[in-house]
Amino acid sequence: MSNCAIVGINWGDEGKGRMVDLICADYDVVVRYQGGGNAGHTVINEYGKFALHLLPSGIFHKDVVSVIGNGVAVDPENLIKEIEYVREKGIKLTPDNFKVSSRASLLLPWHKELDCLEEQRLADKKYGSTKQGIAPFYSDKYQKKTVLAGEILDEKAFFEHLIPIMEWKNLTLEKVYGAEPTTVEQLKQWYNDYCLKLLPYIGDLEYFFDNAKDFDKDVLFEAQLGALRDIDFGIHPYTTSSSTIAAYAPIGAGLPSLKLDKIIGVVKAYSTCVGEGPFTSEWFGEEAEKLREAGGEFGAKTGRPRRVGAFDVVATRYGVRMQGATEIALTKMDVLSYMDEIPVCTKYKVGDRITEKFPFPSLLPQAQPITENLPGWKTDISGVRRFEDLPKEAQDYVLYIEKQIGCFIKYISVGPERESIIIR
Ligand code: GDP
Numbered sequence: 001m002s003n004c005a006i007v008g009i010n011w012g013d014e015g016k017g018r019m020v021d022l023i024c025a026d027y028d029v030v031v032r033y034q035g036g037g038n039a040g041h042t043v044i045n046e047y048g049k050f051a052l053h054l055l056p057s058g059i060f061h062k063d064v065v066s067v068i069g070n071g072v073a074v075d076p077e078n079l080i081k082e083i084e085y086v087r088e089k090g091i092k093l094t095p096d097n098f099k100v101s102s103r104a105s106l107l108l109p110w111h112k113e114l115d116c117l118e119e120q121r122l123a124d125k126k127y128g129s130t131k132q133g134i135a136p137f138y139s140d141k142y143q144k145k146t147v148l149a150g151e152i153l154d155e156k157a158f159f160e161h162l163i164p165i166m167e168w169k170n171l172t173l174e175k176v177y178g179a180e181p182t183t184v185e186q187l188k189q190w191y192n193d194y195c196l197k198l199l200p201y202i203g204d205l206e207y208f209f210d211n212a213k214d215f216d217k218d219v220l221f222e223a224q225l226g227a228l229r230d231i232d233f234g235i236h237p238y239t240t241s242s243s244t245i246a247a248y249a250p251i252g253a254g255l256p257s258l259k260l261d262k263i264i265g266v267v268k269a270y271s272t273c274v275g276e277g278p279f280t281s282e283w284f285g286e287e288a289e290k291l292r293e294a295g296g297e298f299g300a301k302t303g304r305p306r307r308v309g310a311f312d313v314v315a316t317r318y319g320v321r322m323q324g325a326t327e328i329a330l331t332k333m334d335v336l337s338y339m340d341e342i343p344v345c346t347k348y349k350v351g352d353r354i355t356e357k358f359p360f361p362s363l364l365p366q367a368q369p370i371t372e373n374l375p376g377w378k379t380d381i382s383g384v385r386r387f388e389d390l391p392k393e394a395q396d397y398v399l400y401i402e403k404q405i406g407c408f409i410k411y412i413s414v415g416p417e418r419e420s421i422i423i424r
Pocket of ligand 1: 012016018040332414415
């Protein structure tokens with residue numbers, strides 16, 4: 001059995017979805033192992049353009065089994081809607097090619113509402129949540145105040161477990177936020193409309209993976225967001241609420257004893273960041289506007305304009321280390337083709353210190369970027385398929401970044417389509 005994780009090195013939106021879509025044909029199983037429907041993977045292939053939120057990007061390959069692991073926040077409503085959305089576009093999902101771990105916890109009807117209420121309460125101090133209920137979900141998961149997907153099977157036991165949790169949560173809704181409580185009728189409706197429809201796909205994945213090992217199946221792990229949004233190693237508190245790190249993949253997938261063979265870190269050729277929090281190499285004004293337009297930098301889930309800036313060597317080197325990346329996919333190189341010179345952030349100034357180390361989160365807001373300009377190539381490179389055919393300046397840009405971040409850049413993507421890729 002060989003396996004590989006595809007993970008984000010930066011703040012998310014690096015183009016992981018297109019990389020999974022590209023290489024998953026070489027794997028038998030593709031697993032989402034953390035996060036929830038709060039980010040979007042954009043995939044463009046022969047079926048059209050898709051924004052996937054919960055479904056693994058492997059669903060487009062008919063011989064691949066797509067799996068949602070126990071580490072994922074499974075929102076039955078969003079998942080069923082997403083299954084219907086891809087079905088309408090001709091994708092076949094059956095219990096044979098799509099599975100949800102019985103040990104995945106369910107995102108409950110009040111989690112999204114609590115997310116919105118808390119962001120409203122925080123007002124200008126908000127975390128920039130996508131309001132998909134992810135933070136309330138994970139905090140409840142670790143308080144053991146959710147139910148597992150496998151519990152849907154037994155309706156009576158499901159409600160015996162869930163109703164006391166609802167009563168507990170109503171205290172918060174009513175007494176803390178002055179909001180409407182959830183009713184048992186609403187919960188039953190939610191169960192009938194969404195949970196029951198998930199039932200055919202739910203299974204004990206620990207055994208599925210044991211079999212996969214015995215039958216020498218190859219497994220690809222698909223992450224959401226990036227290292228800088230990791231709950232432990234990210235830019236606290238502007239992180240997500242789960243572990244985005246490759247080392248968590250075997251646990252969140254249901255194969256806790258597995259050692260990863262390969263870790264592909266996905267990095268954009270410039271920086272982008274959705275939501276709040278320190279973003280040292282950020283650009284503003286016209287310069288930012290141009291890059292945002294060139295790269296189509298608007299969130300797949302929210303449509304929010306992404307914050308953009310120069311490639312950040314300091315943050316990326318840190319991300320590569322945290323992920324333990326064995327190779328890199330550098331995406332969106334084509335977007336930089338309009339620039340005469342390409343600024344790259346190589347160091348930070350924190351107080352009166354110059355540093356190449358990614359600072360402790362509470363020091364990040366004071367960090368100032370130190371940039372170098374590299375020559376641009378000013379040629380459309382979207383049709384290039386071999387490294388040698390890239391303009392010299394573009395080759396040098398790749399080699400410069402590779403040296404700075406200390407990891408081999410194996411893939412360079414020059415367009416969003418599956419085939420727009422250079423493999424070294
Ligand atoms: P993910 O969450 O990491 O999968 O990233 P997103 O899907 O949120 O964002 C990546 C965006 O960039 C998507 O709109 C992709 O279609 C697009 N994209 C990916 N690779 C390339 C590329 O090489 N060039 C261009 N122009 N767009 C790309």
